[in-house]
Amino acid sequence: MSHLEKDSFGAKLGMWLFLFTEMLLFGGVFILYSVYLTRYPKEFGLGGHQLDLVYGATNTVVLLTSSLFAAMSVTAIKSGAKKLTLGLLSGTVGCAFIFLGIKYLEWSAKFHHGIYPNSPKLIAGPPGESIFFGLYYLTTGLHGIHVIVGAVLMTWTAVMVQKERLNANDNVTLENVTLYWHLVDLVWIFIFPLYYLIL
Amino acid sequence: MSQESAMAEGGFWRDTGRTGIGAWIFSTDHKRIGLMYLYCVLGFFLVGAFLGLLIRLELMAPGPTIMTAQTYNAMFTVHGVVMIFLFIIPGIPASFGNLVLPIQLGARDVAFPRVNLFSWWLYAIGAVIVLTSLFTGGGAPDTGWTFYVPFSARTTTNVSLAVFGVFVLGFSSILTGINFITTIHRMRAPGMTWTRIPLFTWSLYATAWVQVLATPIIAITLLLVVTERILGLGLFDPTRGGDPVMYQHMFWIYSHPAVYIMILPGMGVISDIIPVFSRKPIFGYKMIAFSSLAIAAAGSAVWGHHMYTSGMSDLGVLVFSFLTFIVAIPSAIKVFNWVSTMYKGSISLEAPMLFALSFILLFSIGGLSGLILGAAATDIHVHDTHFVVGHFHYVMFGGTGFAFFAAAHYWLPKYFGRRYQEKPAIIGWVLMFIGFNILYFTMQVLGMEGMPRRYYDYLPEFARLNFVATVGSWIMLAGVAIVVWNLWRGLFKGEPFIGNPWGGASLEWSIATPPPTENFEEDPVVSHGPYDFKGAGVP
Numbered sequence: 001m002s003h004l005e006k007d008s009f010g011a012k013l014g015m016w017l018f019l020f021t022e023m024l025l026f027g028g029v030f031i032l033y034s035v036y037l038t039r040y041p042k043e044f045g046l047g048g049h050q051l052d053l054v055y056g057a058t059n060t061v062v063l064l065t066s067s068l069f070a071a072m073s074v075t076a077i078k079s080g081a082k083k084l085t086l087g088l089l090s091g092t093v094g095c096a097f098i099f100l101g102i103k104y105l106e107w108s109a110k111f112h113h114g115i116y117p118n119s120p121k122l123i124a125g126p127p128g129e130s131i132f133f134g135l136y137y138l139t140t141g142l143h144g145i146h147v148i149v150g151a152v153l154m155t156w157t158a159v160m161v162q163k164e165r166l167n168a169n170d171n172v173t174l175e176n177v178t179l180y181w182h183l184v185d186l187v188w189i190f191i192f193p194l195y196y197l198i199l
Numbered sequence: 200m201s202q203e204s205a206m207a208e209g210g211f212w213r214d215t216g217r218t219g220i221g222a223w224i225f226s227t228d229h230k231r232i233g234l235m236y237l238y239c240v241l242g243f244f245l246v247g248a249f250l251g252l253l254i255r256l257e258l259m260a261p262g263p264t265i266m267t268a269q270t271y272n273a274m275f276t277v278h279g280v281v282m283i284f285l286f287i288i289p290g291i292p293a294s295f296g297n298l299v300l301p302i303q304l305g306a307r308d309v310a311f312p313r314v315n316l317f318s319w320w321l322y323a324i325g326a327v328i329v330l331t332s333l334f335t336g337g338g339a340p341d342t343g344w345t346f347y348v349p350f351s352a353r354t355t356t357n358v359s360l361a362v363f364g365v366f367v368l369g370f371s372s373i374l375t376g377i378n379f380i381t382t383i384h385r386m387r388a389p390g391m392t393w394t395r396i397p398l399f400t401w402s403l404y405a406t407a408w409v410q411v412l413a414t415p416i417i418a419i420t421l422l423l424v425v426t427e428r429i430l431g432l433g434l435f436d437p438t439r440g441g442d443p444v445m446y447q448h449m450f451w452i453y454s455h456p457a458v459y460i461m462i463l464p465g466m467g468v469i470s471d472i473i474p475v476f477s478r479k480p481i482f483g484y485k486m487i488a489f490s491s492l493a494i495a496a497a498g499s500a501v502w503g504h505h506m507y508t509s510g511m512s513d514l515g516v517l518v519f520s521f522l523t524f525i526v527a528i529p530s531a532i533k534v535f536n537w538v539s540t541m542y543k544g545s546i547s548l549e550a551p552m553l554f555a556l557s558f559i560l561l562f563s564i565g566g567l568s569g570l571i572l573g574a575a576a577t578d579i580h581v582h583d584t585h586f587v588v589g590h591f592h593y594v595m596f597g598g599t600g601f602a603f604f605a606a607a608h609y610w611l612p613k614y615f616g617r618r619y620q621e622k623p624a625i626i627g628w629v630l631m632f633i634g635f636n637i638l639y640f641t642m643q644v645l646g647m648e649g650m651p652r653r654y655y656d657y658l659p660e661f662a663r664l665n666f667v668a669t670v671g672s673w674i675m676l677a678g679v680a681i682v683v684w685n686l687w688r689g690l691f692k693g694e695p696f697i698g699n700p701w702g703g704a705s706l707e708w709s710i711a712t713p714p715p716t717e718n719f720e721e722d723p724v725v726s727h728g729p730y731d732f733k734g735a736g737v738p
Contacts, residue, residue, distance in 0.1 A: 013380075017381070043440075117430040117431055127438075127439050127440025130433055134432035134434050134441075135432075
């Protein structure tokens, strides 16, 4: 609405509220995780050992780097450096693709070993193992969807920066998208130790 | 369309940009969005009420009456889903909230008008998905609106699609909540301090927090049902090590707070209507405002009382029982304050006030029967009986439903520039009130005597009371039909409604009727409270 003054504080407030809802969404999965961890500590430990630490750790580094790029892009646009902003945003999106590629390799390796939802191997195995991998696929899948959404938003923002609809004076959209990206990163920071590093 | 006169006077009915249906479904004007919500929720209310009538017809006599057992299961499921997710959750906040909230704050629109339109679209899309699920796949879902596992994970009916529709509706609810919180924090007119915010808007503020903080949990829970059905993750399947009771915990962590999404706005409506029709400032403004927040907070910690019989530790039962009783305190504060407001007031018994007064009585009956369910010992006796059905209809329909109609009679003339006829409104109200009590009080008695809920058939000893309840449903629906018809006819063809005939002192009564697109010609500066009738220059 043109007659409304642009309220960037309000826009950020709205975004923060939305991020709370995202945290609670993942919170639901983490509640299930904590309950079933208490019930099946041994199986969760064994399940965790079957996940590939190298893939997980690499992805952590990739996501942290992407968050760094995203944060730098906010500083860049505020100082009016359009090219730098675009470069940093492309870096973020690039990292998102690397993350998804690694995730793809990781999931296919698991599928290859017969570990996938409803697989005969998991059904035959101990109940706790099936729960562990069920949660693993659920959480990383949900997180993966958020990575895709974040990458799409980042690309859209980059187009807006290119068209100079976002600039040094008006950049709250970029800030909000960056906040969303940090959330994606933050959630992964919880997923990584809970699933890969456990015991 | 016959809003000529309203349009001739201008107001937001006269569109400046698009024409035809596009002027509505692409409009970011909060008033148009509010009215679109209103038409939708009212439509779904009538659908849900019709299904409820059919359920009562089936239960009128023992044995098969008008439908098969499978149809009956689908019928009460769809009745629940439509009434809960399509009518009562968005009912007051999305329709009347959108219509009234920005004006009560002295704002020109909500904080994010485009997000607001997007919320309505999500609501419409979610509703279409839910409705599609009834006619496609393996037939209408038959799980009950709670979608309890393991049945919901195994039934061949179209549960996945229905659940996905509800997921989309939840998204709409979250966005509305975010919009309202931001609007209340950022868009208040100069002088609109926190203690000058009308109580309806205060109640929407508390509601919005519940929408934001509780809805994501049901989003994930419903996603889990879909993954159980499609991928077979087995997270709630005991043969894979899962726990079906975990589903109930997660479901009620949302759905109990959701009860307060349903009732808090209704309480807000009543808090705005009672002082206006008593010609007295509200008694205990701050206590009513803060009790909304207290209900929202305490109500978020009581989900376990749905599961006393599902296998919980004795300590868990004790704690949840205690917490449940705590919610009664802020609720009672409100009731006492409404009654105190009327004390020595100059009460004018017009339609909005009659609905408001019946709200107090029906909500109190509902609340007190809630205490019977909140206490573990008595709950085990009446758990999953018709007593529960009677109880929540007292709160949901007797509370929120009556508040919805109170709000419709109170605010809609302002937006249409025309008013309903008083006499049919009162006749409709009388029929609704009498039929309501015959129907649901009988249900409570039936429950006390041991008739279970959701059952298709029952023992002969319950036949007489079931017949009485069914007759009650006819009387009530006759009342609803009169009320809806009278509103519809009056708002499009009725006498002009000008100025401030109710004598309200909150900001929406200070502007033109119908409100102009921008709400205020000049940004208002607020100098008195919403119930300071003298300060507002109202006699």
